Amino acid sequence: MTAANGIDHDPGAAQTALHRCTAHVAAAFAMLTRRPRLHGRNPWPLAPQQLAIAAGLAVVIFLLVMFLIDAAAINGVGHLPRWIVGFFDQITDFGKSGWFLWPLGILFLGLAALPSLPRLPQLVLAAIMLRVGFLFVAIGAPGLFVNVVKHIFGRARPLVGGSLDPYLFSPFSWPAAYAGLPSGHAATVFSVLVAFGTLWPRGRTLLWVYALLIAASRVAVTAHYPSDVLAGALVGAVGALLVRRWFALRGLGFSIAPDGILRQKPSPSLRRIKAVARALLAQ
Numbered sequence: 001m002t003a004a005n006g007i008d009h010d011p012g013a014a015q016t017a018l019h020r021c022t023a024h025v026a027a028a029f030a031m032l033t034r035r036p037r038l039h040g041r042n043p044w045p046l047a048p049q050q051l052a053i054a055a056g057l058a059v060v061i062f063l064l065v066m067f068l069i070d071a072a073a074i075n076g077v078g079h080l081p082r083w084i085v086g087f088f089d090q091i092t093d094f095g096k097s098g099w100f101l102w103p104l105g106i107l108f109l110g111l112a113a114l115p116s117l118p119r120l121p122q123l124v125l126a127a128i129m130l131r132v133g134f135l136f137v138a139i140g141a142p143g144l145f146v147n148v149v150k151h152i153f154g155r156a157r158p159l160v161g162g163s164l165d166p167y168l169f170s171p172f173s174w175p176a177a178y179a180g181l182p183s184g185h186a187a188t189v190f191s192v193l194v195a196f197g198t199l200w201p202r203g204r205t206l207l208w209v210y211a212l213l214i215a216a217s218r219v220a221v222t223a224h225y226p227s228d229v230l231a232g233a234l235v236g237a238v239g240a241l242l243v244r245r246w247f248a249l250r251g252l253g254f255s256i257a258p259d260g261i262l263r264q265k266p267s268p269s270l271r272r273i274k275a276v277a278r279a280l281l282a283q
Helices: 013-031 048-068 070-077 082-095 098-112 119-153 184-199 201-220 226-249 270-282
Strands: 254-256 263-266
Touching: 013 119, 048 070, 048 226, 070 201, 070 226, 082 201, 098 119, 119 184, 119 226, 119 254, 119 270, 184 201, 184 226, 201 226, 226 254, 226 263, 263 270
Parallel strands: none
Antiparallel strands: 254 263
């Protein structure tokens, strides 16, 4: 079929690509939700008693920050030089999850729609898709959790109502003004830190700088109290770690040794990725 602009369109090819994409996405979902392959005596990083202690310690730290630091920090923002606040105002939106989820989601779907290749290139392509899928889930899952619980807690953001009240809560409120706890930006950047840092350890220093700057910006622009940011960072980091272990328990991109140590499986080399790209372009 030839369109009015002279470009050939093949509805059959588009339908075939859509079918491939749907089939591959369904297969990926089936692998992600299958029963785990247990490794070692304890498939999870902490025993129940240790988990309870860690959760209790996190709550205590959060309460201390809320009572001792939150109000003072927001008051201190008013004394910062204007250029510092302006800098944080310029960068704070780079902590939105859409900067990562949209490109990763589109890339995953694009890879899923690619035509079949010989076995070795197909395995390389599958390994790339697996890592893209891991990044998407590791960033998206904590973000989804945060977007639900922040409306359940209903903590007011700083200066809502014209006064500084760190103890103002309105549970089960849906307005954005009462969606302060936890910080979604902090959850995103710390899940990015863990997820990307797992796959590319050499980039962790840069990732730490990025995460800390965005986290600080949420307080500097008075969008969150420090305790909101602390809670968001904890949710993002722990959420990404749990997603990584979820993948490892199913043998997807990671493995768990009998001693409980989690390791990343070998990634395709750049040479092989280039070879796959050439094979796709040749089709």
